[in-house]
Amino acid sequence: MRYSGFQVIKEALTGHKGWAPAWRDPEPKSQYDIVIIGGGGHGLATAYYLAKEFGHKKIAVLEKGWIGGGNVGRNTTIVRSNYLLDGNAPFYEFALKLWEGLEQDFNYNAMVSQRGILNLIHTDAQRDAFIRRGNAMRLNGIDADLLSVDEIRARYPFLNFENARFPIKGGLAQHRGGTVRHDAVAWGYARGADSRGVDIIQNCEVTGFRVENGCCTGVETSRGFVGAGKIGCAVAGSSGRLMSKVDMRLPMESHVLQAFVSEGLKPVLPGVITFGAGHFYCSQSDKGGLVFGGDLDGYNSYAQRGNLPVLEDVCEGGMAIFPMMGRARLLRMWGGIMDMSMDGSPIIDRTHIDGLYFNGGWCYGGFKATPASGFCFAHLLAKDAPHPTATAFRFDRFEKGRMIDEKGMGAQPNLH
Numbered sequence: 001m002r003y004s005g006f007q008v009i010k011e012a013l014t015g016h017k018g019w020a021p022a023w024r025d026p027e028p029k030s031q032y033d034i035v036i037i038g039g040g041g042h043g044l045a046t047a048y049y050l051a052k053e054f055g056h057k058k059i060a061v062l063e064k065g066w067i068g069g070g071n072v073g074r075n076t077t078i079v080r081s082n083y084l085l086d087g088n089a090p091f092y093e094f095a096l097k098l099w100e101g102l103e104q105d106f107n108y109n110a111m112v113s114q115r116g117i118l119n120l121i122h123t124d125a126q127r128d129a130f131i132r133r134g135n136a137m138r139l140n141g142i143d144a145d146l147l148s149v150d151e152i153r154a155r156y157p158f159l160n161f162e163n164a165r166f167p168i169k170g171g172l173a174q175h176r177g178g179t180v181r182h183d184a185v186a187w188g189y190a191r192g193a194d195s196r197g198v199d200i201i202q203n204c205e206v207t208g209f210r211v212e213n214g215c216c217t218g219v220e221t222s223r224g225f226v227g228a229g230k231i232g233c234a235v236a237g238s239s240g241r242l243m244s245k246v247d248m249r250l251p252m253e254s255h256v257l258q259a260f261v262s263e264g265l266k267p268v269l270p271g272v273i274t275f276g277a278g279h280f281y282c283s284q285s286d287k288g289g290l291v292f293g294g295d296l297d298g299y300n301s302y303a304q305r306g307n308l309p310v311l312e313d314v315c316e317g318g319m320a321i322f323p324m325m326g327r328a329r330l331l332r333m334w335g336g337i338m339d340m341s342m343d344g345s346p347i348i349d350r351t352h353i354d355g356l357y358f359n360g361g362w363c364y365g366g367f368k369a370t371p372a373s374g375f376c377f378a379h380l381l382a383k384d385a386p387h388p389t390a391t392a393f394r395f396d397r398f399e400k401g402r403m404i405d406e407k408g409m410g411a412q413p414n415l416h
Contacts, residue, residue: 001018001019001020002107003107003108003109022187022190022191022194023067023190023191023193023194023195023200024194024199024200025200025202026199026200026201027201027223028060028062028199028201028204028221028223028224028226029058029060029199029226030224030225030226030227031058031218031226031227031228032058032059032060032199032226032227032228032229033056033057033058033059033228033229033230034050034056034058034059034060034228034229034230034231034232034381035059035060035061035062035218035219035226035228035230035231035232036059036060036061036062036231036232036234037062037206037219037231037232037233037234037235037242038061038062038063038070038233038234038235038236039061039062039063039065039066039067039070039190039200039202040063040070040071040072040186040234040235040236041071041072041182041185041186041189041366041367041370041373041374042072042234042236042359042362042366042369042370042373042374042377043061043063043232043234043235043374044061044067044072044186044189044190044193044200044374045189045370045371045373045374045375045377045378046232046234046359046373046374046377046378046381047059047060047061047189047193047198047200047374047378048106048189048192048193048196048198048374048378049374049375049378049379050198050378050381050382051193051196051197051198052192052196053375053378054378054379054382054383056382057197058197059193059197059198059199060198060199060200060201060226060228061193061198061199061200061201062201062204062205062206062219062221062226063200063201063202063203063204064203064204064205064206064222065202065203066202066203067186067187067190067200067202068183068186068187070236070336070337071236071237071336071337071338071366071367072182072183072185072186072367072370073182073183073186074182074259074304074334074335074336075182075259075336075366075367076259076281076283076291076292076293076367077179077180077181077182077283077285077291077367078117078177078178078179078272078281078283078367078368079095079096079099079112079177079178079179079180079367079368080092080096080117080174080177080178080272080368081093081095081096081137081142081174081176081177081368082117082119082133082137082142082144082172082174082177083137083142083406084132084133084136084137084406085136085404085405085406086140086392087345087392087393087404088345088392088404088406089136089137089140089142090140090388090389091369091372091376091389091390091393092365092368092369092372093140093141093142094372094375094389095368095369095370095371095372095373096176096177096368098371098372098375099112099180099371100112100114100176102180102185102188102371103188105192106188106189106191106192107188107192108184108187108188108191108192109181109184109188110180110181110184110185110188111179111180111181111184111286112178112180113178113179113180113286114175114176114177114178115178115179115270115271115272115283116173116174116175116176116177116178116270116271116272117173117174117177117178117271117272117273117274118147118152118155118156118171118172118173118271118272118273118274119171119172119173119274119276120152120159120168120170120171120273120274120275120276120277120321121168121169121170121171121172121276122166122167122168122169122276122277123169123276123277124169126169126276127169127170130146130170130171130172131146133172134146134172137174142174143174143175143176144172144173144174145172145173145174145175146170146171146172146173147170147171147172147173148170149161149168149169149170152168152170152171155270155271156269156270156273156322158268158322158324159273159321159322160320160321160322160323163320163321165277165320166275166276166277166278166320166321168321171276177272178271178272178283179272179283179285179291180367181286182367185367185370189370189374201223203222203223204221204222204223205221205222206219206220206221206242206245207220207221207222207245208220208245209231209245209246209356210225210227211246211353214353214354215353215354215355216228216231216246216353216354216355216356217355218231219231228355229355230355230356230357230381231355231356231357232357232358232359232377232381233356233357233358233359233360234359234360234373234377235360236336236337236338236339236360236362236366237254237255237302237336237337237338237339238254238302238337238339239252239254239339239358239360239361240252240253240254240339241302243351243358246351246353246356248351250358250360250361251341251342251347251361251395251398252339252340252341252342252347252360252361252413253300253339253340253413253414254300254301254302254337254338254339254340255296255297255299255300255301255337255338255340255413255414256296256297256301256303256304256305256306256335256336256337256338257293257296257297257335257336257337257338257364258293258294258297258306258307258310258311258314258333258334258335259291259292259293259333259334259335259336260291260292260293260306260311260314260315260330260332260333261285261289261290261291261292261330261331261332261333262289262290262292262325262328262329262330262331263288263289263328263329263330263331264287264288264289265284265288265289265290265328266288267284267288268284269282269283269284269290271283273321275317275318275320275321277320278294278316278317278320279294279295279314279317280292280293280294280314280317280318280320280321281293281294282318282325289331290325290328292314292318293314294310294313294314294317295310295313295314296338296340296414297310297335298414301337302337303335303337304334304335304336304337305334305335306333306334306335311330311333338362338363338364338366339360339361339362339363339366340361340363340413340414340416341360341361341362341363341413341416342398342403342411342413343397343398343403343404343405343406343410343411343416344363344404344405344406344407344409344413344416345361345363345365345392345393345403345404345405345406346359346360346361346362346363346365346369346373346393347359347360347361347393347394347395348373348376348377348380348386348387348390348393349380349386349393349394349395350380350384351395357377357380357381358395359373359377363413363416364416372389372390375387376389376390376393392404
């Protein structure tokens with residue numbers, strides 16, 4: 001079934017009896033051409049593009065829980081491509097271009113809202129750094145606009161411009177950035193992949209790999225053995241635990257990243273803003289809630305839950321730039337498990353085991369990268385060659401000293 005306004009009217013007039021499930025719930029087959037481990041945004045996007053762009057037929061996505069239960073449904077929904085380094089900027093711009101046509105592409109309302117993103121400037125040194133970033137963005141064909149205090153005041157009059165500690169001195173804006181409804185992304189890719197014959201198998205945990213003569217021939221699961229010609233791993237914060245089943249130690253750590261949403265408010269925040277003197281970012285959802293987040297927890301964890309010290313730290317950052325936030329009541333909070341690489345940039349590459357491929361290390365950039373991550377991983381699986389925008393995302397960059405350290409923090413994953 002193709003969704004349309006006509007279809008909505010037709011179903012309304014006939015008692016909504018014609019709607020079909022968005023995707024099937026099949027039993028796993030014994031053999032597939034390609035198996036994707038992980039039914040999050042990246043895994044579903046990979047399967048979708050493998051079927052749509054590269055013509056593969058026998059594909060399965062194995063998800064240990066339910067579709068939308070992982071990081072794809074546990075984030076702050078921000079999309080952008082305002083990156084500095086050549087290894088990152090073309091890739092995230094590719095992702096943003098895919099976001100711009102995504103809803104028409106997979107015939108699903110993902111609520112793509114290019115309301116713009118503004119990075120606030122609080123010091124002269126930060127202005128110099130943002131001018132450099134903006135110039136680098138423009139050299140890579142990405143929109144960037146340096147805004148004056150008066151221009152920001154006209155758009156965000158409620159910000160605390162006269163804060164003695166953190167005066168606002170301008171901002172770097174990317175007007176094509178914005179937000180996308182995270183759940184709809186998962187559902188849209190799942191529906192699109194299923195409609196092209198992909199088997200999406202929920203409640204199917206991978207418990208091990210079968211490796212014979214240096215080649216991975218399939219996976220052991222909670223629902224039996226599933227054979228495959230190629231296997232792609234895209235499990236975000238669970239990457240370390242999954243790859244340890246094949247005796248791989250990854251150059252990354254897992255940390256909890258918390259997010260929060262306030263009660264519903266009248267429209268007040270027209271775009272996405274970030275605090276330049278601390279780690280805080282915020283937008284307003286279509287239901288009116290302020291959706292915001294900040295730093296990672298300072299310790300390694302696999303827990304998908306929040307805690308009060310981080311809540312206090314994040315809210316302090318928010319109060320520093322718009323104190324009116326203190327009058328809103330917090331509605332809920334949640335945690336996602338981040339796979340933090342040693343340089344803050346991702347890995348999309350083959351492993352040393354034939355037939356086994358890896359996608360991970362997304363740090364803070366996982367959700368915004370979803371379409372490009374899926375497309376580039378599908379390209380790698382289909383052609384055994386990296387996509388032109390993902391050539392720098394290799395395992396061996398750590399060995400060869402070709403790190404993509406966007407924030408200049410070195411091998412300190414929790415700071416990226």
